[in-house]
Amino acid sequence: MTDSQDPATPGPSSPRPVDPAQRSEVLDAGTYDALREPRSEHRLALDGRWHQISRKYIVVQVITNGALLVAVLTAALVLSLVLQQAWVWIPAGVVMAGFVCTLAILPRQARAYGYQLRADDLVFRRGILWQRMVAVPYGRMQLVDITHGPLDRRFGIAQLKLVTAAAATGVTIPGLAQAAAETLRDTLIDVAETRRTGL
Template sequence: MTNIPEPTETPDSRSAITDPSEIAGRDEVLDARTFDRIRQPRGKSRLPLGEGTWHQLARAYVWVQLISTASVLVIVLAVALVLSLVLHQWWVWIPAGIVLVILVWTLAITPRQARAYGYQLRADDLVLRRGILWQRMVAVPYGRMQLVDITHGPLDRGFGIAQLKLVTAAASTGVTIPGLTQEAAERLRDTLIDVAESRRTGL
């Protein structure tokens, strides 16, 4: 967890700050091992992408999600089989069947959902876009960021990915970017901290 320190004004503080426009285009670190483009809904009423370069999630994120969901599916199926065949509790297939259908559906749409994620570094804010059926686009001003948190579980570490969480003064405007490569998460964290400090000092 990385707290953004209180701003301190120094003569050379401006030179130490990373301008987000420096990595606004295609970047070797942010775009390594990621998808090529954002998957959008086909309807004309979809949220427009707008100008600028969108960065996407790591391809390994799909495998992590598939393995996690498949593991839950196997556990639910095993429990249902034991209860029905050994204890003769046949009613268990009603809730288990609903859960299994949801998990199978989740497995089917996970690759498409992962490709619908994207984030963009603009001059004054970071924009996160996600969703196919339920689309969401959130803009987080750099000056409002208070904490940048990187987390990753055992499975994430095995595939070399991490999750970046941005916390702002208003909790409802905080966003989480899942499935970044470890290098991209660290690069993005350092950049956002530098830019947030510059906005808070009014430089």
């Protein structure tokens, strides 16, 4: 089987047939149009169809980081004005600068997340300055876990975690649309069952 073959094409032992076109439509609904790549010619490159995370991931992250920024600012104001502790602005300023930097790079960072369903494995990549690419063989997957907090549920996104025997190859894909997370989970479980390699 080559890398161009679809991993979830139904076979004789596949429990649930999956239409690849319909699956891709679900996985790509509400995501970014193009994966953000580093400009260097020495970047980690991989041909194939990349799926990306939901655009709503940025909204959730902005709200979360914004709330933490406001909490730090409020604590600094209370300590400074009520308790007359002027020194608090030094650590508070450093922390707030960190949050502002995080918010500034968030859109670029979100567009660098991507995953690819290949013939024998799922490849996940993230990062632009520090790029990371992990390939998880379908037959080595032990657990596929979907989690989402209250804010994630409000915006209809979830986080999918793949657990393998080797902790270093575990992958967490954040910011998936709920339907995309469920479709990806079902696809991975179906394919993993047919590719099981003795675990």
